[in-house]
Amino acid sequence: MKLSKRKQLVLKKQQLLTNIQQQRNALSATSEHWLTITASYDRTWQKMLVFKPLLIASFSLIALYNIRHPKKLYRLSRRAIGVWGIAKTIQTFIAKKA
Known part of the structure; x- marks a missing residue:
């Protein structure tokens, strides 16, 4: 009886190793x-990372400009929020129709 149990354990171990190998192949x-x-x-x-230094420099210049003209930044941000709201409304409308 002990031998039979040992054989069962060996078979179970072999089955588990086979499953692991199959999972590794599938993952690969x-x-x-x-x-x-x-x-x-x-x-x-x-490709975008190539432009990183250019983007940093341009955002710095934009920040300097906005420090000198804060009202323009305020107007631009209000417009951006408005456009974003309209886009979300259209997206919700299209999602309801579909």
Whole structure:
């Protein structure tokens, strides 16, 4: 009886190891698929990072301009909030129609 239990344990261990190997293979295939799908996003992100110094400089200049003309910044922010609200309303309307 002890031998039978030992054989059962060996078979169970082998089955678990097989399951683990199958899961590893599936994970490997899925990760390769994920990298293939997101490759275009990665390339775009890398291209955007090239412009990082330029963006930092331009935002600094915009900040300096806004310090000298705060009313224009206030008007621009109100317009941006309005446009955002309109976009959300349209998006909600389209979602209800679909």
